[in-house]
Amino acid sequence: MVELVEADVEQFYQGRRRMPYIAPWSEERPDRALTWLRGGRLAYTDETEQDRVRGALLLRQGSARGRGYANPAGVHPQRQREVMDRLGCQVCGADTGREAADLWNGRRLFLVAEGTPLHDGAETASPPVHRACAIEALTEEIGCKHLRGAPALALAEQVTPWGVHGLVHDPVTREPCGRHALPYDHHLIRATIAFRVIVRLHACTPITPDELRTAA
Template sequence: MASRRHGYANELESDRDDHGVLWQQVTARHGLGRPEFGKVHPGRQRRAMIELLCQVCAGPADRTRDGVLWLLRDHRGDWKGWPDGMGSVDPPVCAPCVTISLRRCPALQRGAVAVRAREFPIAGVRGTLYRQGPLVPAVVGIANLPYEDPKVRWMVAASQIRELRRCTFVATEELLCQV
């Protein structure tokens, strides 16, 4: 039983990532609809994380010798050395999109910092975790899991996680002047 996992009845190869994790199926309707902050399209989020694309415009994320640019909620009080070692489901950003992000994202309006990370390995996934039920899989809840966790075979992922390492803070004013 340990090797069992769940899946879709008519599962496609593209429904799983390179690690064999099942991903949430969603319709792609490019150019339609409006952004819903906090509800990122799983396919777009996954592509942005894999290819290090800006979460706003889907162009290349800003990269310098100091690292790739991330715009994060300010949680410097969470632990010493934050955000080093933090797992992020938010893709990086390009410098021109910093202004629009700070202006339109409700979460960032509550306090944001710009960070450059020199290392940012893919660390796992976030999604709905299930367990085997008597007839159908039963929902356990939302979870973040590393790919090495055996429970990941019972997840329907919605976001990929990158661990941010070797981080330095960047003054947002410097980025706003670059545009």
């Protein structure tokens, strides 16, 4: 995939607040044209290779970023997967590799909501973030009101795929049985509609908001 730079990603606003790249917009409606295949496997009636990630079926959602109104606390499944795959910034959408090399000794910066501790081996569905974008998020200048309180910040040396978070179904009754996080090798992954992908952080070092702001 082509590496993105800041100028490549258009930014959208609601009022004065910049909306996160992975936020869904009201004109981006989910596609639920699902069917069941043999073996209790969920699929789309017109499925393509892009609809799956390591065997898990990803929820389809229309692509209309910037149209209507945004939900900054929500997540667009395809954009979340996209930036996680290339380790782009969840706020601006641009690549985080240059900043990781120049500022963090090759590590990527992660920011998650309060109550989600980050440590070595932690799993997260929150893609990386740039330092400046993280500072904006912490001050709510981009509308991230769900980050109130004491969000967790950490630097990770390595990021590896782990699994998905989504709506799991009973493959026999075909009834939903709740939202869960599953590793890619779980037997129920075939009966799950994934809302977001999850990665595991390695050599993870927590940092404070003060350390974030004074980093140079």
